[in-house]
Amino acid sequence: MKERHDDQRAVVRQGGTSRVQSRPTPDPGPGEVLLAPEAVSLCGTDIQMLRGLRDDPSPVLGHEGACQVVAVGAGVTRVRPGDRVVVDPTHPGDPSFLLGHNVDGLFQQRVLIAASAVEAGLLVPIGDAPGSHGATLVEPLAVVDYAWHCLDLAPGEELVVVGDGLIGNLAAERARHLFEDVRVTLVHTVTADADAGRGRSVRRDHEQGSGQVSRGCGRMPSSGVTSRCTCGTSFVAVATQHRPLRSHPCRPPKP
Structure with missing residues (x-):
């Protein structure tokens, strides 16, 4: 036709x-x-x-x-x-x-x-x-869901999303509903030579539904990151206090 x-x-x-x-x-x-x-x-x-x-x-x-x-x-x-x-x-x-x-x-x-x-x-x-x-938003949300399948989260872990654009915000919101008892931190990155907030991290905590999302700005720490996954233009890192994450064979395809 x-x-x-x-x-x-x-x-x-x-x-x-x-x-x-x-x-x-x-x-x-x-x-x-x-x-x-x-x-x-x-x-x-x-x-x-x-x-x-x-x-x-x-x-x-x-x-x-x-x-x-x-x-x-x-x-x-x-x-x-x-x-x-x-x-x-x-x-x-x-x-x-x-x-x-x-x-x-x-x-x-x-x-x-x-x-x-x-x-x-x-x-x-x-x-x-x-x-x-x-x-x-269907395609960006599908990217986020795929990224979460590539990360092996366990109870008691903290999840950090670096980059608060669309993908970053979707990732943080989706994580609240997918993972219980996981603290989610959404970070807005700043340049190293920024006059304001240089070397500091400003965080605003607030309750959203059944999970907690922290929002702030700063630079990604070089230690304590045990798993990472790129998701669009955001960077997702999972930090654990007690044990390392198991390796996962899944890797998001490069566009």
Whole structure:
């Protein structure tokens, strides 16, 4: 089933700038799906690419967002026009598909999803809820959950999340619900030569639900860290008072 559209608009990066440009709207071929993004959020890796800190080739960024299926190619049965979906941006078996990194991402009015990604189930239906803006948090929250599976927490441990951006805040909030009797500290990092708070750590404790989250600023201690895991642009460390953590074979994939 196919649906024709006029030329679409896309945010296209060229060198160190980005411009809204008109592009032809593709028709989905066999096995492909055409999406219309409803809302898209900006990831830390997107900012890195815009600043030239990564060499990912995609001219159109964006991999966190809610979309609606507008057309499907021949043979597609997993989704149909009208379905609301989020896209898992990382193909488990096809390195040529990394949405917004090596294939065009969601910052455009129409997005063509490759047949290999459709067949792999990377279009995840979300139904009528959550809303468009809330659905942009599905992918970051999945990253956080994956990171927690990579850390082997035990009772009585303290968890430190360094970096209080979106991923850091999601990690701290999610930890409160996943782990009982674990103290969670969310740290905002400061530069070593900062005039204010130099060499100090300022912490504000407050109760949230069944768990406690401490929020503060400072620098990561060099001792007492027994396990660590990178999660997006945040750094997660788990400190234990009595015994080391068991090693875990799981490692988050690099984008």
